[in-house]
Amino acid sequence: MMNLYESGLFFDEMLDGKQPKPHYRSFYQKLNAFSKAQLDEKYQQAQSSFLRQGITFTVYGAQGGTERTMPFDFVPIIIPYKQWEMIEAGVKQRVQALNCFLQDIYDKQTIINDGLIPRQLIENNPYYYYQMLGVKVPFDNHIFIAGIDLIRDEHGTYFVLEDNLRNPSGISYVFQNRYVMKEVYPEFFSKHAIQSLDKQMAYMKKALLAHRPRCLPPDAEPRAVLLTAGMYNSAYYDHVFLAQQLNIQLVEGRDLVVQNDKVYKKTIYGLEQIDIIYRRIDDDFLDPIVFREDSLLGVPHIIAAYKAGNIAILNAIGNGVADDKAMYAYVPDMIRYYLKEEPILQNVTTYHLSDDSQRTWVLAHMKELVIKNVSASGGYDMLIGPHASEDEIARFKQKINEKPSQYIAQPTIKLSRAPAFQNSRFYPCHVDLRVYAMKGEDINVLPGGLSRVALKEGSLVVNSSQGGGAKDTWILKEEWQHAKPSSRRTLLDGKI
């Protein structure tokens, strides 16, 4: 048997001590059949496949951005069906509640009036747009795609780390990871029945087209586009992939024009009206007339067309108020308030630093906590207490005292790990999982999602811009969860 490492203090996705967990056994057996040279060769083949296809993201830097591929690691995260059922239900519940919240705070504001969430927290939030108050969105749905980030602690319990309701990226990687995995490591797929991703794009397209703008005649077929910031955007590949798969046109702001509150795209034969925009640029850049006037990415007067009900914009404008790190702490309350249910997925305990007593406690326990800027993402402006120097702690204390409402604190969680194969060896790396939910008339959760892995040894930051990589995520079909080694069936990606 191949000796990977010992799982140790952390919860390991694959190993129990030195032995594989039951749902990883057949994978482990296959793994043992490979020589190191074969694994190295496959590793190179997989990485170059991403590069050849131009599946890159851009790391913004001093020299205008560098293109990189996200490192791919072939050891998948395998999730047994029962466990996935719980995640799926939890994500649906959360997205449902968050959507009710968004609908409420841009309309009747009952949750504020009932005193459940402090009014100040919403009204002072930079992502709360007064311009959107009272604006009707198609079937009251603000969230077309959500990316819910999950982590596991040392006991293997799942926690929600973050909700992404603005422009969650990475779906293309889920599909590409699976594609490369099938191409380069077909051996692993035999004896595993995995939930397929085949139908997901059809669900997504259905959800997209369900967002008919108010003024579109009932018999008219909606015309949708995907609005990208352009090829220098870090997630450009994601945009290209989705536009291709959804069979909608990929447009930039300069391709669109608003006339008489209607939005048109500029084609070779003249202007053509459009009805639905799946936008992948931030609110602030959408309309230079209403938001940032220096924005070159957006379309002047598009908000007027939105308010007039001539165009649907997905995800809806102003979603940022709900996925803010400060609002996160209230999501379990939202679930209880709107759905009258107990949350299925747990939150990580979160301390609000604008609260005097919580701040005093946090400032005294910085070494044990993670401090995050509520507006930052991608691992920026955060302090990981146990790894921080005295200087860094002092600097963060100062930042907190200057702008307490800008920061939250959370206990450090012993993030789960999984084996990764890089530079010809296996070693344990911390992982998290971004689960995608698509909401049209109903909610569909993509089976699996993007497993992100902190490939720098010992690092806790899984973000791709900070050296993180990705893994394929397998959701096992229940009946084949423990496929017997003697089985002669060949199962390829869940199809017999």
Add this chain to the structure above:
Amino acid sequence: MLSRVADALYWMARYSERTQTNAHILQGQLLNMLEQSGKEHEYIDHWEAILNICASKEEYLSCFEKIRVNPLIEYLLFSKKNCNALLTTVSAIRENARVTRDSIPTELWELQNAFYLSLKEEIMGRQKPIPIIVLNSFLQNVRKTSLTVTGLIEGSMDRDLPFYFMQVGKWMERAEKTIRMILIVLEQHKHVTIPMSEIDGAFLLELSEATESYLRKHHQANLLCVIQYLLQDKHFPRSFMFCLQKLEEAFIHIEKDSLSERFLVLHSPLKSSIFAMMNMDLWNFTIEDIILLMEERLRQCIEFSQTFATVYYLNEPSIQP
């Protein structure tokens, strides 16, 4: 189709064509150079003509004092000061392919992307000057990639708008380049007293990749016959006439309605060009006459591409070097 996408496809095809032609010209000259001595008049004359065909002598001389081989190769292949340098056009092809990924075959994008990455890795990392053997194999590679690209486009793309916009870019570039080659070669012989029918046309044939095809059909390779061939032959894919016919074909497919205003605006000048070219008798012309004629054609080509851009709103900013 979005105007911006149409524009990017058009330019991608133009740069592709430019890259392929320039690579061919440079490769040929590098090999010829090996058996010539530095003092031979023709050898420097050829470099000068090539500089004018692939870039601009004036622009080059604003950066360098005189024409010397190594700086010239560097200028034509890699210099950032030259907007037609091979590296620049390859990069423009890749960037245009990238913004039109959803309109072109995936394999086409992958091919262009892989080629660009290999160029950056294998060539740009090398110490200069790059040995001729390496340059030769690199240029060969450029040409092979171009041929594969052509095959991929022909064999796998729907005969639809993206295809025909690429066709327009390709044939427009080729038509312009053929005229430019004839013009530059003629200008070099402007002060020669012997008649054109006694000047050797081999260099022009070589520049235009026509040697093989021409010699199969004709025995005499004098400059006049060669020019006639490059302008009027209906079957040689690099002749001006062939390019015009292909452009006509593409417009018919893009517009479909032969009475539409757009079609008429584009088709009328094209039709009269074809007619004029068919009825032109070069034997009665002097070198100066043909030079004037070629200058006129070149101007028409440029005007024509501007009309095309205006008709299809291709004036959005696009990725060009």
